[in-house]
Amino acid sequence: MSSSVRVTFQPENKTVSAAPGDTLLDVAGNAGISINSLCGGQGVCGKCRLKVVKGSVDFSSKGVGFLDRKEVDAGYVLACQAKLLQDDVEVWIPPESRQEEEQILTVDHLVHYTAPEVLEEGGASPSIPYFNPLCAKIFLNLPEPSLKDNLSDLERIYRELHRKFPDVKWEADFSCLKNLARLLRESRWEVTALAHMLDPHCYHLRALEPGDTSRRSFGVAIDVGTTTIVTQLVDLRTGQVTAVEASHNQQARYGEDVISRMIFACGRGGTDPLKNAVVNTINALISSLMASAGIKPQDIIAFVAAGNTTMTHLLLGLEPCTIRLEPYIPTATRFPWVRAADVGLIGHPEAVLHCMPCVSSYVGGDITAGVLACGMNDKPELSALIDIGTNGEIVIGNNEWLVCCSASAGPAFEGGGTRCGMRATKGAIQKVQIHGSKVTYETVGAAKAKGICGSGLIDLMAELAAEGIIDQSGKFIRLDHPQVRVVDGVPEFVVAFPHESETGEAVVMTQDDIGNLMKSKAAVLAAMKILLENLGLHFDSLERIYVAGGFGAHLDIEKSVRIGLLPDVPLDRVQFIGNSSVAGARQCLLSTHAFRKASAIARQMTYFELSVHPGFMNEFIAALFLPHTNMDIFPSVKNYLMARKASAEAQG
């Protein structure tokens, strides 16, 4: 019995060794080939289809339902369910099973903190209280000691730091003393201090290095998403974003959502593989950031990470197990800073990592970052932040109070749970317009259509409803439309025909897809309505609504209102702010004031538990309409639909 077999992946033509019993999904992962797997290898999403070209594998009956007869005959298997036998095999990965780089939402539409000029002292300035980076490199040109000026080496450094920062106490880490005498004399009394400035009254001296390195002082803001990780390299001297990189979270191998990852971590898998996967993902991004900016690891001295509570725990190597079980207790919600090197991140050996504070097990640091980034906690006006991911999080409040809730929106707007749903990567249909029989669409990168991303799904639903192709319950009613077809008795709308598509198959939205999207948008709106009503408020009370999420770069606010995902308020009240998580993390890198504000936000926020609320289910059912069962709360949509109908009848 051979102890290893060879697996060749096409079209890469990459061959690796593996052991009998390994799944093709794991082998691909170990070979560095990313294959779609929404369910994390449970055999329930059908996204990881491969074709076995040579040799044979053990493919269990589980997951066969995702393949039709023809596909099975052609050698298709689900990679997660196909186990190696004693045979060498060769497999081919079809385009739709391949994870490609997304057009990930790496930018945010938020004000950048920018120092008005490069600060000579390398950091804080009393005239710009909000620009006070968490860490700074400070060049010190020390006077040489003499019999008359015989302070100790450390006191000499303190004296110079006091000169530059008169109102601040300094404390050195003990490690700074090691070889200090030699360092100062060999560098001819010119050294650069690495300062950690979290506490405004007492700065910490973390390291000293020879010469003047103060011009190479960078931080990395990280949005640690369940699906996607986004990083920004920030120049801590100027506040400018120098480079941006994003990629999939390699943790997806262990489960697509936080629940399946927690199950993995708390089962025999343990926390380590998940921690290593996210750290490896971030390190790969840091390497790219360094390459773009032409900097070295020791130039990166601070990290701020924003993630949901589970992702933050996994990044820090903390067991997330108690988060998942009643009474749902995380290890921490405010996290002490930690040496980034201790977590395994590439950077200066004394760089620090701060994680954004979380509110509870189900409202994480990404939301705290979002509130901080949109600034709703600073304004007297009543605002809402809606962050739509696999969980839809909603925060309502102002400068006096903040209440939040979390609704299980499902992955529909991120490309999961729909036949042709995909993330906003190349070939994703991101905009759709329908005028009678004329259907037009735009794809990401103007490439051949491969699927539909969140913004495309919203557009498409809104257009189908506006054209009367589906009714208010989402049911297809105009089966005569040239792009509606019925397969096995179930109607679907063809957005792109096979000849237009990358895969040679039609890109469609099925009746089931509409049902899933309906549930997602209903969950978000119902959650928001219940939350407002419990506060004695209604949609119209909201003077501003900030929308954040992974829909793609182009979210059509008006169409989002028309399907009832967002409430019907004047459009100028609604602002799409993009990736508010990384924006909040960046603000904290650049302002300890912002970081303290984030702590206050997390402490201040009240969590409202929807799942136990008796009215939620009714509201959810009422919202399973386009836009809503109660059209009176969507007056502008009502008018729009009436006008559109009248115009159609006039033309008809």
Next chain:
Amino acid sequence: MSSSVRVTFQPENKTVSAAPGDTLLDVAGNAGISINSLCGGQGVCGKCRLKVVKGSVDFSSKGVGFLDRKEVDAGYVLACQAKLLQDDVEVWIPPESRQEEEQILTVDHLVHYTAPEVLEEGGASPSIPYFNPLCAKIFLNLPEPSLKDNLSDLERIYRELHRKFPDVKWEADFSCLKNLARLLRESRWEVTALAHMLDPHCYHLRALEPGDTSRRSFGVAIDVGTTTIVTQLVDLRTGQVTAVEASHNQQARYGEDVISRMIFACGRGGTDPLKNAVVNTINALISSLMASAGIKPQDIIAFVAAGNTTMTHLLLGLEPCTIRLEPYIPTATRFPWVRAADVGLIGHPEAVLHCMPCVSSYVGGDITAGVLACGMNDKPELSALIDIGTNGEIVIGNNEWLVCCSASAGPAFEGGGTRCGMRATKGAIQKVQIHGSKVTYETVGAAKAKGICGSGLIDLMAELAAEGIIDQSGKFIRLDHPQVRVVDGVPEFVVAFPHESETGEAVVMTQDDIGNLMKSKAAVLAAMKILLENLGLHFDSLERIYVAGGFGAHLDIEKSVRIGLLPDVPLDRVQFIGNSSVAGARQCLLSTHAFRKASAIARQMTYFELSVHPGFMNEFIAALFLPHTNMDIFPSVKNYLMARKASAEAQG
């Protein structure tokens, strides 16, 4: 050529392997046998005499001057100069060459900080502001979380700590989060927190352990002396000293004084052997303390060390090289705390080590501790602290100012530099009285006389002068006294005759010994006088004089004045305070307030450089008299001597 030879030490009858070329001093050290070596193996003190009983060694001409013809013939060598050849050898260590446990001054005559009752909360109490230990163990009986009380694990701990310490902020070290979820649940929500309370506004949570261990909460105060290390085990809940241990500093192998150790550390030896030697010494003492008190390493959570600047650097593994060379700059004078485990000390893995702040390269943390311990910085009255070791340090001041200087007193009062001088160990003559021809003495442990320690030397000098056996310049004038004998033309006083002594040789004080003691006492008094005069003051201005040092447990103040070591002020102004260094360290263990005060003392103290003062040499020469050339500044001694003379004449 054999690669190793065998060396047997008698009377231990201990045999070890060694390499040809090794010195007998090193071989003995490696075998755990302590041999006297005041000069650190330089061949210039003659204290490490051994007798080679079998085999032969290579004994260089250096050091032969310390042996007489008879001794050389009998096989005596200096252990530090005798190198192994290819022979196995057997050596005998005579009693006088053996380091024995000293009656080291481990107690101090200073008020203990004692909590009036065991504090329930394991630490600070607002009603006793001065009893606030640096570290404490705090038992937490946490309420189990529920859906209604769903704080994170860490916030639950913070809440309980805030309940116990309402006015203090808490910050946890990141390491506390590791496995916290598991720890809390496995210990059924009963845990003990290790708190570092240096900052009165923000306490640091350093570790958590299962169950209630708060009753086992100890600290160790350490006097890191150049010659001797003294440790006290302190119960941090009650303030009581639970155990005391002391021993020689194993660093003595590398040189008897700080200068020779610096030369070793900055030459090819490096800092590590010195660091390891002092850490090993302290660890052996900690093991003894633990055995006496019946505690385990994890029960020790804090250390405070007081040592001179060089000793502090060596303990922390910092190069002392720049201290020795102009402009005499230490790496630090205030030392950041460090994990004791990082330095290598036995204790709780998260125990902290604080070092007492130093003033300058030549005024160390032992002096800061002394000032703190005697409290002279708290009182309006003008006081002096005289700490007599190899360096005599003098501090003068009050609650408004402090000035200090350092005088090279030499090792005479510690047992070095005199023929029969020894430390205050068993058999040391510690008290002497002479009435006419009657000489009486007391030894440490009432043992057979072996030598004379500091207090005995002072007594003897004072008595010799009072009896007119020596004149004011220290010269023997009554050669007719039955216990004065002349050897090779040089007079000496026999305190103990051969038949009374341990070694079978007379215990004597020679003319040279008197000269050396005269220089030591003159240096101290001259330094004090110059310092006072430069401040516009004189001896009588001193309302209180605190005397600290290693004379032995019984210092006769009156006789110290009579020889002119201490100034002639009313005796009730003078207080012998013993080991003020360990007392100050203990106070800092028990009071963060005291520790902050120590920092203020070190910052506040002005160092007065004697060596460059033009008047010093004249004062020194004027003080080379008993008690002083100018008898007017010793009026009570003048009266005493006149009365004694009159009484003698009346009797004669």
